[in-house]
Amino acid sequence: MEHNKHHIMSVKTATLVLAMLLFLTFVTVAVSRIDLGYLNVIVALALATTKSLFVILFFMHLKYENKMLKLFVFICFLILAIFIGMTFFDVAYR
């Protein structure tokens, strides 16, 4: 059976990931207190992306899934990025 090979996450990994996530949340809040102008949004999004990578890779197990599923997840976010990005061909140049 396939799920015999299934990877089981250890409590330790999970706790480390949680600690990392909480730490990053703290950083997000802290950084937002500093006025970086336009950079604030970018930094906040970069941090959020990092956090979500942790969630996706570990909590959601993507790290241990096959290549195809990784590709699908990538495509999904790529399409979303395209939808947002291409809308800006209009609104940014209007």
Add this chain to the structure above:
Amino acid sequence: MSNVHKDYQGAKLGMWLFLFTEVLLFGGMFVLYAVYLSRYPAEYHSAGKELNAFIGGLNTVVLLISSYFVALAISFLQRGEQKKAIRYTYLTLFMAVLFLVNKAFEWSAKFSHGIYPDSPHLRELPQGESVFYGLYFLMTGLHGLHVIIGGGVMAFVIYKMKKNEVNSTDFVMLENAGLYWHLVDLIWIFLFPLFYLVI
């Protein structure tokens, strides 16, 4: 029923595909968020300051911990520690309720300040702020709805685990519920800075 043999990989693939649709459902709102942010940066800023970053931050922590709990619940179930798995799923459910309680406090505070969709007060504010609050209510509202659904799913899985229909050999239902829950968390990870901390 012509039950085709249980396909673990297939069930998970199906769940992931479903999560993609959720990502894009919120994605439509993120398109709007991005466009209006580029149009009304100042108004976003001043409206965002009015939101309670403390409750927002607290809720972030609540959701992260709840995510951690389901992740553990799945590990325990896979190892055959059914009791522990149930206990951790309960904890997740509890966190979901906590999140909603916080949210309710936050929203009712806003309502009492006359801030709700189409309120007379909003109409007096600069247009960008009204747009910001519109997005805030819709996106966090839709997210809240997902928390409620996620909570319901958790409760259902607890029931199934108690009946031992979900167990260490057939755990995909808990795993899928967990995936759903992580997605809810994931979306909040973006909503939090975008609404509560925007410059």
Add this chain to the structure above:
Amino acid sequence: MQNQTSSPIPSFFEDSGSDRKGILSWILSTDHKRIGLMYLYMVLGMFIIGVCLGLAIRLELFTPGKTIMEAQTYNAVFTLHGVIMIFIVVIPSIPAAFGNIILPIHLGAEDVAFPRLNLFSWWLYMIGTGLALLSLFTGNGPPDTGWTFYVPFSEFTTTNVNTAVFAVFILGFSSILTGLNFITTIHRLRAPGLKWKQLSLFSWSLYATAWIQVLATPILGITVLLILAERVLGVGLFDPNKGGDPILYQHLFWIYSHPAVYIMVLPAMGVVSEIIPVFARKPIFGYKAIAVSSIMIAFAGSLVWAHHMFTSGMSDTAVLIFSLLTFIVAIPSAIKVFNWIATLYKGSIFIEPPLLYALGFIFLFSIGGLTGLVLGSAGTDIHVHDTYFVVSHFHYVIFGGTGFGLFGAMHFWFPKIYGRMYNKNVATTAWAILMIGFNLLYFPLFIIGLQGMPRRYYDYLPEYTLGHQISTVGSWILAVGLIIMFVNLYNGMKSGKKVGRNPWGGATLEWYTPSPPPLLNFDKEPDTFKGPYSFKGVERDE
């Protein structure tokens, strides 16, 4: 030929796999064939309603001024015509009906990956359809916004838009679940040894379609929810008086609705790719090119949505990019058309009704597609946007494309599903009448569109009268063709000649099972199967 259904295994008509009797054994069945057939019947029923509304549109336009109805009624009629045709008929037609019936068999599987989910999405479809019909009779009159629900008009109008958009939301959900189911089925349930390279092209096209359904439909979902939020809560995200931007609505709407046109046509292309090799008795020309072009269309088709918005007031940069990308999608379509025609080369062609429908598809779809290029080109689209030129374009691609694809599929798989054959001569006659009526109906619309006749017009200037009248007459001819076709199929179903497993001599897996197939699809290993398009050793079994 002897009747193969006398094999000991009962067909799926007789064996529902449960103890339920009568109607319950259908509406609660999780058998993909039963669900597919239920979709088919609903789709055809709604098609007849939609088509009668189309007939009503044509009657009203027979003369300038009032002919049979008031302006408000007319607006509701074309809105419903559009909503029913797009969301209830065309989008589910081939994938949900024939995809369900045929796809698992093409894969050598017993059912789809999630049979109960499949039933659930049929129920969602029924609820959505019911709500759409309910919106006619409740609230303040049937919706009058056009199928595109453009804001701010859809926020202003007092008609029953809420129910209608909610119906669309439910229908979208149903479509998502079907897509999700198919992707998983294709990944997980291919028979052992059936490689991706041996997948039928119909499966490939459904695979591409399913991805669009999964990735684009949610955007429609959120868009119609936003209309509800605007109307019910007054949020104002699209309301210029509250700082919103109505053009963003159009972006969101077309982000879904352009890819949706490929949801409509890709499965039909899949059907054509199945039919042509069978009747040319020859492997499909350029298998890989056709399979890859399906994926290409699905991907590139997601990048061109704003070509519906060239006159909307969006930026010139966006016009440049979206116009260019639109032309890129034409290329995979061209690849398909040329490969289909090349498949006929040096074949041994049997001209039978399914082939005629497939050729009709190629002809009409090419006209529709090539006029799509006129629309994709920015300068010319400005002139013909929102005129009857567009109306004609999309009837050619949707009705001429998907519609003829659906009719082709019906004629092609009819003997498989019912184990009987319709009268082929009558079918051919119906086809000929349909072709004549179709072109008479829609071709004049290109011309009045070029002359500047806007669409969604209840009344028109006298100079357009002739075009409209020819078109209306064409609609009557088309109606005759449709009636003959349906009656013929109905008679075939009731009393046609019984057929064996493989009446056309096809090589895909469904021809290895009895007609109609048994509950779990196969009565024995299809051991002579060598690939979907290798006809060596395949015997016709009428």
Add this chain to the structure above:
Amino acid sequence: MTDTINKIDTAFLFIFGVSFAIMILITLVAIYFLYKYHHTKHPEAAQIEGNLIAELTWTIIPSIIVIAMFWFGWTGYKALRDAPADSMLVDVTARMWSWKFTYPNGKTSSELYVPANTPVKLNMTSVDVIHSFYVPAYRVKMDTVPGMQTYVWFDTGEPETYEILCAEYCGVRHSFMLSKVIVLPQEEYDAWISTEEKPVEQPEAITILENNGCLDCHSIDGTELVGPTLKDIYNRETVIVTADGEKTVKADEAYLIKAINDPSSEIVKNYEDMMPPFAEDLSKEDLGKLIEFFKTGMPAEKPGEKGAVIAENEGCTGCHSTDGSELVGPSFKNMMDRDVIAIKDGKKIQLKADSRYIISSIVSPGEYIVDGYDESMPPYDYLEDEQIMALIEYFNTLKD
């Protein structure tokens, strides 16, 4: 034909030409194959699976073709967007279901008047929903979006009249939202644009009458006030009462001057002797102007004419008919002083359509909704008082 139209038509011709050739090609080839390789003539099919060269050919050639098509289309589009800097500017406001054109000098009209052979740029917006300004003859079309400015430009070409259509669905009267571009020779256009139609500058004589209070007692439109009307007074047969009794006179110049300077000497029958003498207050020139004014007759303004123009320009007639037929709102015909059932705050009330009600219906239509109609009329709170009075006057003339 102007340059822009030329470019667009070239793009049309190119795409149609190529498409036509492709259609002919694939149709003929398909029919030829059906005939040549029919199973009766060609019983054994060749098992060909594909051919790379063929695939490449029909990938590359169509790519080149479509890029060419794109290029023609794009140049046409550029031409449509690049308005010459010296274009004449007109503002366009679209609303349900009419067009309003505002010219640089403030004049407005519901049809577009433009001089021949001039580039014209229209700056457009909408007050309610999206409409689309479409002139097929110029190949221009552009949506008018509420809260946003869009534009089109075109070269007007030779004098001619073209249709304007609304090309974006905008509700019940969408197909009636028509207008015209009227291209006039330059001189005629100049004449048209300088005839002020709106705040009709009144003749000086009327100002004199107003300033001297004449109009408090006399009307110029035929109604009876304290004194006889001044309408058509010149050469009118009048019965006067003098010290020597009644007699009928013709109101010639001499009579009129006397009647103004020394009113008491001759009293018009049935009137009282209450008009003050103006010999001292009225200068000779003014008196002359008045006489001239009486001679040429009053301005031949039919009652309600001003209102009719306003109703046209403001788009009222896009929703209200004047002949009793039902459009979107109640017809103006016999609207004044009728009994209406209106909905106010959700309750039905019966009231009389007097001028106060009508004014409120125009300025804030949301207040009373006539039973059976939608709440779709936009508020016209920007109209000036005189314009509203003119409308009311106009409505009064529409009573049987």
